[in-house]
Amino acid sequence: MNYSIVENGDKIIVKTNDFDPIHIFECGQCFRWNREEDFSFIGVAFGKILNVKKEDNCIIFSNTNLDEFNDIWFKYFDLGRDYSKIKKKLSKDPILKEAVNFGSGIRILNQDPFETLISFIISANNGIPRIKKSIELICKRYGDCIGEYNGKKYYSFPTPEVLSKVSMDELRECSVGFRDRYIYSAANMVANGEIDIYNLKYLSINGARDTLMKFPGVGPKVSDCIMLFSMEKHGAFPIDVWVKRVMEYFYLKEDTSLKKIQVYGQEKFKNLAGFAQQYLFYYARELGIGK
DNA sequence: GGGCAGGTCTAAG
DNA sequence: CTTAGACCTGCC
Numbered sequence: 001m002n003y004s005i006v007e008n009g010d011k012i013i014v015k016t017n018d019f020d021p022i023h024i025f026e027c028g029q030c031f032r033w034n035r036e037e038d039f040s041f042i043g044v045a046f047g048k049i050l051n052v053k054k055e056d057n058c059i060i061f062s063n064t065n066l067d068e069f070n071d072i073w074f075k076y077f078d079l080g081r082d083y084s085k086i087k088k089k090l091s092k093d094p095i096l097k098e099a100v101n102f103g104s105g106i107r108i109l110n111q112d113p114f115e116t117l118i119s120f121i122i123s124a125n126n127g128i129p130r131i132k133k134s135i136e137l138i139c140k141r142y143g144d145c146i147g148e149y150n151g152k153k154y155y156s157f158p159t160p161e162v163l164s165k166v167s168m169d170e171l172r173e174c175s176v177g178f179r180d181r182y183i184y185s186a187a188n189m190v191a192n193g194e195i196d197i198y199n200l201k202y203l204s205i206n207g208a209r210d211t212l213m214k215f216p217g218v219g220p221k222v223s224d225c226i227m228l229f230s231m232e233k234h235g236a237f238p239i240d241v242w243v244k245r246v247m248e249y250f251y252l253k254e255d256t257s258l259k260k261i262q263v264y265g266q267e268k269f270k271n272l273a274g275f276a277q278q279y280l281f282y283y284a285r286e287l288g289i290g291k
Numbered sequence: 292g293g294g295c296a297g298g299t300c301t302a303a304g
Numbered sequence: 305c306t307t308a309g310a311c312c313t314g315c316c
Contacts, residue, residue, distance in 0.1 A: 127315090
């Protein structure tokens, strides 16, 4: 991809056109980034606090340094991938062309698999504000305080070992509702080595999906989110209500089962299905398509 | 108060 | 294998 990186104090400045914090953090893939008054975003990932701001075609990463940027954020923001190329390919489809144009700064983050597993278990039949609230409570109560930024303390996501020792009653206090037993089981299955979530990325997409669905509370949609947002399985095609609506509205023209939409999407977009899903999701939700 | 929100589980055809 | 109903919780 076409970009340059400059270090300046605690800031790293990257020039690129395929990066918009609003698109990236509000396209449904992550829950720990919050918009500030100056339209920058502050978030935590891999135990570090970062501020991200866009000014013209420059992206300014604050509260970091070049080593940390290379170790963590380059991969996290998928900066080694050429999104112009992906967008060009997808834009051959007239509907995707609109969606890509609308969310032109979307990038698919490379998040931590365990955090992504628990976060998307919480997301089931839930709303974004409450998902975020639950995750923050879990981090505050069971994660480590990793420092202060602008006078506010930030906390890491707890490890499988720590979370596996949290009781279901304590989880309920984080307002996760009926998902308490799912989180409890999932954390224990990871902590006791029953499922090696950190090596699932080496399996095929179907192999990884079958394994992920052994976790209680993980069905087809959640498993595909985990694969797409933390395992670089870009052939995954998670279908939530918005993707169902937009697919029926533009392509299928009738009420269609989730299973059929998933097969349709994967066959139509192939190894770019996950990217297509993100552009379509953002487009549909922001514009309220099909509601 | 009943409905709804980034689905999944369960029980039944 | 496909399809209804229930489900925590908190804000309309």
